[in-house]
Amino acid sequence: MKKDKIIAAILTVTALSAISGLALITIFIFREGMPIILRTGGGEFFLSADWRPRDGSFGIFSMIIGSLAVTAGAMVIGMIFGLGLAIVLTQFAPPSLAAVLKPVVELLAGIPSVVYGFMGVVTLVPLIRNRLGGPGLSVLAASIVLGIMVLPTVTSISVDALQAVPRSFWEGSIALGATRWQTTRMVMLKAARSGIVAAAILGMGRAVGETMAVIMVAGNSIEIPGSILAPTRTLTSNIALEMGYASGAHREALFATGVTLFVIIMILNCVALSVSRRSARERSFR
Amino acid sequence: MNCPATPVEPRIETRDLCVSFAGKPALKEVNLCVYPCERLAIIGPASSGKTTFLRCLNRLNDLTHSFSHAGQVLFDGREIYAPGVDVSDLRRRIGMVYATPMPLPWSIYDNLAYGPKLAGIRNRVMLDERVETSLRSAALWEEVKDRLREPAHNLSGGQQQRMCLARVLALRPEALILDEPCSGLDPISTGKIEDALAELKSRHSIVLVTNNTKQAARSSDRTAFFLMGELIEVGATEQVFTNPVDKRTNDYLIGQFG
Amino acid sequence: MRLHPATTERAVVTLLWAMAGITICALAFIIIFILAHGLPHISREFLADSPRSMGREGGIFPMIVGSALVAGLAVLIAAPIGVATAIYLTEYTREGRLTAVIRFGADCLAGIPSIIFGLFGFVFFAIVLGMGLSVISGALTLTLMVLPTIIRTSEEAIRAVPQAYREVSYGVGSTRWQMVTRVVLRSALPGIGTGIILSLGRSISETAAVMLTAGSALRMPQSLLDSSRTLALHFYILSREGISMTNAYATASVLIIAILALNLFAYWLMSRFVARVR
Numbered sequence: 001m002k003k004d005k006i007i008a009a010i011l012t013v014t015a016l017s018a019i020s021g022l023a024l025i026t027i028f029i030f031r032e033g034m035p036i037i038l039r040t041g042g043g044e045f046f047l048s049a050d051w052r053p054r055d056g057s058f059g060i061f062s063m064i065i066g067s068l069a070v071t072a073g074a075m076v077i078g079m080i081f082g083l084g085l086a087i088v089l090t091q092f093a094p095p096s097l098a099a100v101l102k103p104v105v106e107l108l109a110g111i112p113s114v115v116y117g118f119m120g121v122v123t124l125v126p127l128i129r130n131r132l133g134g135p136g137l138s139v140l141a142a143s144i145v146l147g148i149m150v151l152p153t154v155t156s157i158s159v160d161a162l163q164a165v166p167r168s169f170w171e172g173s174i175a176l177g178a179t180r181w182q183t184t185r186m187v188m189l190k191a192a193r194s195g196i197v198a199a200a201i202l203g204m205g206r207a208v209g210e211t212m213a214v215i216m217v218a219g220n221s222i223e224i225p226g227s228i229l230a231p232t233r234t235l236t237s238n239i240a241l242e243m244g245y246a247s248g249a250h251r252e253a254l255f256a257t258g259v260t261l262f263v264i265i266m267i268l269n270c271v272a273l274s275v276s277r278r279s280a281r282e283r284s285f286r
Numbered sequence: 287m288n289c290p291a292t293p294v295e296p297r298i299e300t301r302d303l304c305v306s307f308a309g310k311p312a313l314k315e316v317n318l319c320v321y322p323c324e325r326l327a328i329i330g331p332a333s334s335g336k337t338t339f340l341r342c343l344n345r346l347n348d349l350t351h352s353f354s355h356a357g358q359v360l361f362d363g364r365e366i367y368a369p370g371v372d373v374s375d376l377r378r379r380i381g382m383v384y385a386t387p388m389p390l391p392w393s394i395y396d397n398l399a400y401g402p403k404l405a406g407i408r409n410r411v412m413l414d415e416r417v418e419t420s421l422r423s424a425a426l427w428e429e430v431k432d433r434l435r436e437p438a439h440n441l442s443g444g445q446q447q448r449m450c451l452a453r454v455l456a457l458r459p460e461a462l463i464l465d466e467p468c469s470g471l472d473p474i475s476t477g478k479i480e481d482a483l484a485e486l487k488s489r490h491s492i493v494l495v496t497n498n499t500k501q502a503a504r505s506s507d508r509t510a511f512f513l514m515g516e517l518i519e520v521g522a523t524e525q526v527f528t529n530p531v532d533k534r535t536n537d538y539l540i541g542q543f544g
Numbered sequence: 545m546r547l548h549p550a551t552t553e554r555a556v557v558t559l560l561w562a563m564a565g566i567t568i569c570a571l572a573f574i575i576i577f578i579l580a581h582g583l584p585h586i587s588r589e590f591l592a593d594s595p596r597s598m599g600r601e602g603g604i605f606p607m608i609v610g611s612a613l614v615a616g617l618a619v620l621i622a623a624p625i626g627v628a629t630a631i632y633l634t635e636y637t638r639e640g641r642l643t644a645v646i647r648f649g650a651d652c653l654a655g656i657p658s659i660i661f662g663l664f665g666f667v668f669f670a671i672v673l674g675m676g677l678s679v680i681s682g683a684l685t686l687t688l689m690v691l692p693t694i695i696r697t698s699e700e701a702i703r704a705v706p707q708a709y710r711e712v713s714y715g716v717g718s719t720r721w722q723m724v725t726r727v728v729l730r731s732a733l734p735g736i737g738t739g740i741i742l743s744l745g746r747s748i749s750e751t752a753a754v755m756l757t758a759g760s761a762l763r764m765p766q767s768l769l770d771s772s773r774t775l776a777l778h779f780y781i782l783s784r785e786g787i788s789m790t791n792a793y794a795t796a797s798v799l800i801i802a803i804l805a806l807n808l809f810a811y812w813l814m815s816r817f818v819a820r821v822r
Contacts, residue, residue, distance in 0.1 A: 007721050008636050015632035017625050018695060019649025021688045025656065025664045032667055084563040092557060093564075101568070103811050108571050110742070110803045112749035114780045115796055119574050121783070148570060179553040202655065209657020211752040212780060236659045240752055243666070258663045262656070269655040273648070346714060351638055378717035388708045391731055400726070401716035450712075457716055 029262050033255035045256060051222050053242065058253035060260065062224045066139075066232035067208055067261075069225055070218060073143025074150055074207040079200055081147065082154030089155070090162040091184045102159070109152035117216030120145040125217060134229030137219030142232070145213050150203040157202060161195020161279065162188055194279035201272040205265055211236040235261045297322045297461055297491040298343060298380075301358040305338055305515075308352035312338045315357070316517045318510060320461065325483060325492040327506030327523065329499055331538065335515040336495045337385075340463050343493065344380040345373050361461075378405055381454030383464040387446035389438035394430055394449060397438045401457040416456045424452035425482050444475025451482065461491040469497060480505040499539060503527050511535045575800060582797030585790050591798070595762055599778065600788045604795055606764040610772035613679050613765065614758055615747035618686035623740050625687075626694030627729075630736075633695075634702045635724050654692035661689050662756030670757060680768040682758030686750060690743035697739025701732040701817065734817035741810040745803050751776040775799050 036058065037045050048059025085105065089098045120141055129136030165188055173183040189196070219231020220241060233241075239254050239261075246254050296319035305313040313335045320326050328336045338347065345366060347353045359366050366376055378401065390397050398417045407413055417434070421427040426448040430441070438449060447467060454462065464483075468476040483492055483505055496502050502509050503523060510520035511532075519532045530536045547555075593603030629650075633643055665685030675681045705728050713723040729736075751774075759771030760781065773781075775795060782792040 004719050004721055011628050011632040011636050014625055014628040015646050018629060018653055018691055019645055021691065022649045022653050022656075024668060025653075025660065025688070028664050028667050028672075029660065032663075081563050081567055084560050085567055088560045088564040092560060101564070103807070104568060104571060107804070107807050108567075110745050110749065110807050111574065112751065112776050112779075112799055112803070114749075114751050114776050114783075115574065115578065115800065118779070118783050118792070118796065119577065123577070151567065179549050181553045181556045182549060205655045205657075209655075209659065211657065211659040216780075216784065236657060236752075239659050239663065240755065243663070243756055255663060255667075258660055262660055265655055265657060265660070266652065269652050272655070273651055344715070346711065349711070349714065374717040374719055376717075377715060382715045384708070384711065384715070386708070388706075388712050390709055390712060390727060400713075404716060404718050404722055404726075453712075453716065 026262070029255060029258050032252065033257075033259035036249060036252040036256050037259065045253075046260070049222075049224055051238075053246070053250040053253065056249060058249070058256070060235065060238065060253075060257055062222055063233050063235045063238050063257065064260070065224050066218070067234040067236070067264075069139050069228075069232060070142045070146060070214060070234055071204060071207040073139060073228065074146030075200065075204055077144060077147025078150035078154050078203050078207070082151040082199070082203065083158055083196065085151070085155045086158035086162060087184055087189075089159055091180060091188065102156075105152050105155050108148075109156075113149065113210060113213040114216070116145050116149055117213035120213065120217035128229070132229055134227075135219060135231055137217060137231050138229045139218070139225050139232050140228040142214050142218040142234075143228070145217050146207045146210055149210060149213060150206045153206050154199045154203040157199035158192070158196050161192040161199065164195065164279075165191040192279075194275050194282060198272050198276040198279060201268055201275065205268040205272065208264055208268070209236060209261070211240050215240055235264075295322075295363070296320060296360075297362060298493075299358075299360040299363075300339075300342070301360070303339070303342060303355065303357040303359060305335075305342060305347070305353070305355045307350065307354075312515050313342075313355075314515045318517055318520060320491045320493055322491050323487060323489075324508060325487050325494060325506045326520075327502035327509045328493065328495045328512060329497075329502045329509060329538070330512035330518075332497075334512040336512050337465050338515075339512070340382070340465050340493060340495050343461075343463055344377045344382050346377075346382065348373070374404070378457045379459055380461045380463060381457050381459035383447070383451050383454055383462070383467045385466040385469050387443055387450050387470070389441070389446050389449060392438065393435045394438045394441070395434040397449060398453050398456050401453060405457065416458075420452040420455035421449075423455050423482065423486060424448045425478050426452055442475075444471050444478065447471060447475065448479060448482070451479065455486070459490065461493070462486065463493045463495075465495050466497055467494070468501065476501070499527075511538065513538070575804075578793060578796045578800055582793035582795070582800075585794035586797060590791075590794055594764065595778075598787055599762070599782050599791055601791075604775065604778060604791075604798065606762065607773055607775045607778040607795070608798070609764060610679070610758070611748050611774040611776070613768075613772065614682040614686065614754060614774055615744055615750075617679065617683035617768075618690060618747045619740060619744045621683065622687040622691045622694050622743065626691050626739075627698045627736060629691075629695045630698035630702055631724055631729075633699055635720065635728065650692040650695045653688065654696070656689075658689060658750055658753040659756075661685050662753035664688075665753060665757035675769060677757065677759030677761075677771045678769045679758060679765050679772050682754050682772075682774075683768075685753050685757045686747045689750070689753060690746055693743050693746065694736075694739050697742070698732070698736045701735025701739070702728055704735065704817075705731045732817075734813045738810045738814045738817065741806050741813065745806040745810075748774075748799070748802055748806075749776055750774075751780055755780075775802075 045058060047061050049062040050057045050059040089101055124141050124144060125136035128138060128141055169187050169191055170183060173187045214234050215237040220233045220237055221231045222233055225232040235257050238257050243254055298320040300316050300318050303313055303316040316339060330336050341347045342359055395417060398420060399413045402413055402416050441449060468479055494506060506523045509523045509526040511518045513534055519535050590603040592605050594606055596602035637643055665681055669675045669681040669684050670677055709727050710723055713727045754774050755777050760773045760777055761771035762773060765772040776799060779792055779795040779799060782788055
C-alpha cells in the first residue's frame with residue numbers, strides 16, 4: 001500500500017518532465033533573445049530587412065517573408081498530394097494495397113531531412129536552373145522539397161480523420177446513388193473537415209520549422225524574394241547558418257530569430273490543438 | 287477449512303449496504319448474509335444490482351471512480367471498507383469469476399500461477415502443486431495436463447471459463463463469487479461448472495449471480511431475489527421457487543419481468 | 545457545362561491514383577538514387593576507418609560511434625521517462641487539469657522545430673550546465689525532442705490493452721503496480737518498443753539540433769563530454785562544403801539503410817502487437 005503511494009508519487013513527478021521541458025525551453029529562448037528585441041524596440045528588428053551583423057544592424061523582415069513564401073509553397077504541394085494520398089488510401093485503394101502504402105508513407109517521414117535537401121540540390125536545383133532559369137536555388141526548390149517533407153504529416157493525420165467518419169455516413173450516401181467521388185467530396189471530406197484542418201496546420205508547423213533541407217536548396221541570400229525563382233533565406237536557416245561563429249549581439253539576434261520562430265510555432269500548435277480537440281468533440285457527438 | 291454442521295456465524299454479511307454511481311442509486315439498504323459451506327444464488331432482471339452487489343464484496347467497485355457507498359460489508363465479522371484493510375489480501379480471500387472467460391494472454395500455467403506468485407509463492411514445486419489441484423477442482427486437469435504451456439487462448443470457451451475458475455481457486459480463497467459464469471457457455475460446459483461448484487461447496491462459501499433461474503434452482507442452497515437495487519426476498523431455494531413470499535418474486539419467476 | 549458524374553468520377557479517380565503513384569515513385573527514386581550512387585563506395589575500410597583530410601578520404605567509423613552514442617543515449621533516457629508518463633496518464637490518474645497540462649506540454653514539444661531544440665540545448669546544456677558541445681549535450685537535447693513520440697505511442701499501446709485484463713489482475717489480488725508491470729506492460733511491450741525504435745530513427749536522422757549541441761569534431765569521442773560528429777551531420781558537411789561527393793553518397797547510404805532497417809523492425813514489432821492484442 002505504502003509502496004504503491006511512493007510509486008504513484010514518482011510517476012507523477014516523471015510525468016511532469018514534458019511540460020517542464022517546454023517551460024525550460026521557453027524561458028531560455030526568451031532569456032537569450034528578448035533583450036535585443038527590447039533594445040531595438042521591436043519595430044526595427046521585425047520590420048527592417050537590413051541584416052548586417054558586422055555593422056550591428058539586425059532586421060529579420062526578409063527572413064520572415066522568406067519563411068512565409070517557402071511555407072506557403074510547401075503547403076500547396078503538401079496539401080494537394082498529402083490529402084490526395086489520404087483520400088486514395090481511405091476511399092479508393094483496396095485494403096491490402098492501403099496496408100502496404102501506409103508504412104511506405106511513414107517511411108517517407110523517417111528519411112533524414114539532410115537527405116531530402118541533398119536530393120533537392122542534385123536533382124531539382126539543376127532542373128529548375130536549366131528549364132525555368134534563375135540560380136536554381138530558390139523559393140520554388142525549397143517549396144517542392146518541403147512539400148514532400150510535410151506530406152507524411154498531412155497524410156497520416158488526414159487518414160485518421162477520414163477513418164474516424166462512421167461507416168454509416170458512407171453507406172447512406174452510396175445508397176442514395178452518389179458515386180464514390182461525390183460521396184468523398186460531399187460527405188467524407190465534410191465530416192472530417194476539422195481533422196484535415198488540423199493536419200494542414202501541423203504540416204505548416206513542420207514546414208516553418210524545417211532547417212537543414214531549406215538551407216541546402218533555398219540559396220540563403222538575404223533579400224526579399226522577388227519571384228518564386230529567386231533565392232531566399234528563412235528564419236530557421238538564418239539561425240543554423242550563423243550560430244556557429246556568432247557572438248555578442250549577433251548571437252542575441254539569432255536567439256531573437258528563434259524567439260520569433262518559437263512564437264509562430266506556438267500559435268500554430270495552439271490553433272491545431274484547439275481544432276483537433278473540436279474534431280474529437282464532434283466525433284463523440286456522433 | 288472445516289464447516290460446522292449448523293452454520294451460525296455468517297462468513298459475509300452486508301448491513302444496510304447502499305451503493306450509488308455518480309449519485310444514481312444502484313443498491314438500496316441491502317441486508318444479506320452468506321454462511322460458510324453454502325451456495326447462495328442471486329437472481330433478478332437486468333440492472334437489478336446483482337453484479338454491483340457482488341463487486342462490493344471484493345471491493346472491485348473501487349476501480350469505478352463514480353462509486354460511493356454507505357452501510358457495512360463484513361467479512362468474518364470485519365468491515366472490509368475500513369481504512370487499513372489490505373485490499374489485495376481481501377481479493378485473494380474472496381475469489382471472483384467474471385461473466386466472460388477472460389484468460390490473460392499467457393500460457394495456461396502462467397494464468398494459474400499468477401495469483402499465487404503475487405501472494406509471494408516462489409517455490410516451483412508449490413506452484414506446480416497449486417496449479418494441479420486447482421485445475422482438478424475445476425474439472426479441467428485431465429483435458430489440459432499435457433498442454434499447460436500452450437496459450438490459454440487456444441482453449442474452448444467452456445474450458446477457458448473453467449480455467450478462470452481454477453485461476454481463482456489457486457488463490458485458496460475462503461469465498462467464491464461468480465458473476466453469471468455460465469452466461470456464454472453451452473449446456474455441457476455449464477453442467478461441468480455446476481458440478482464443480484457442488485464439489486467446492488464443502489470448502490467455500492459461494493455466491494452465484496445468475497440470469498438463469500433454472501440454474502439457481504439446480505445448484506444453490508439459498509436464493510436471493512433482487513429488483514431495482516433492492517433485496518426483495520431471500521430464503522431456501524426450494525421455498526423461494528415453490529412458495530415465494532413476495533408477489534414480485536413470483537412475477538419474476540413466472541416470467542413477468544423479461 | 546456540367547459533366548456527367550460518372551465522367552467526373554473517372555477523371556478524379558485517375559488523378560488521385562496518379563498523385564499516389566507520383567508520391568510512391570518519389571520515395572522510391574530518393575532511396576534508389578542514393579543507394580545506387582553510395583553502395584558501390586561502401587567497404588569494410590569505409591565503415592571501420594577514421595576520416596582523413598576532413599573526410600575527403602578514409603572512413604566514417606567515429607561518426608557511426610557518435611550517432612550510436614548520441615541517439616542511443618537520448619532514447620535510453622527518454623524511454624523510461626516517456627513510458628512512466630504514459631503509465632501515469634493511463635493507470636494512475638483521471639482526466640483532469642493536471643493531465644490536460646501534461647498533454648499540452650507533450651503536444652507542444654512535439655511541434656517545436658529541431659533548430660529551437662538546438663538553440664535551447666546550446667544555452668542550457670552546453671553553456672549553463674557547462675557540458676560544452678558534447679555527446680551528452682546532444683543526447684539530452686534529443687531526449688526532449690523524442691519524448692512526446694514515446695509518450696504518445698506508449699499511451700496508445702497501453703490503452704489498447706483490454707480493460708478486463710486489469711480487472712482479472714485485481715481480482716486475483718494484485719496491487720496497481722503489480723498489475724501495471726506484470727499484465728499491462730507485458731502486453732503493451734511490442735507497441736511501446738515500436739515507438740522507441742521510431743524515436744531512435746528520428747534521433748539518428750536529426751541534424752540541426754545535433755549540430756548546435758554535439759559539435760562537429762572529427763575525432764573519436766573519448767568521453768561523453770567530448771564533442772562528436774554524427775553521421776547525418778557528417779553527410780551534411782561533406783555535401784554542403786563539397787568535400788567529397790562519393791563519400792557523401794556512401795554516408796547517406798549508411799544512414800538510409802539504418803533508417804530502413806529500424807522502420808522495418810518497428811513495423812514487424814507493430815504487426816506482432818496488433819496480432820497479440822486481438
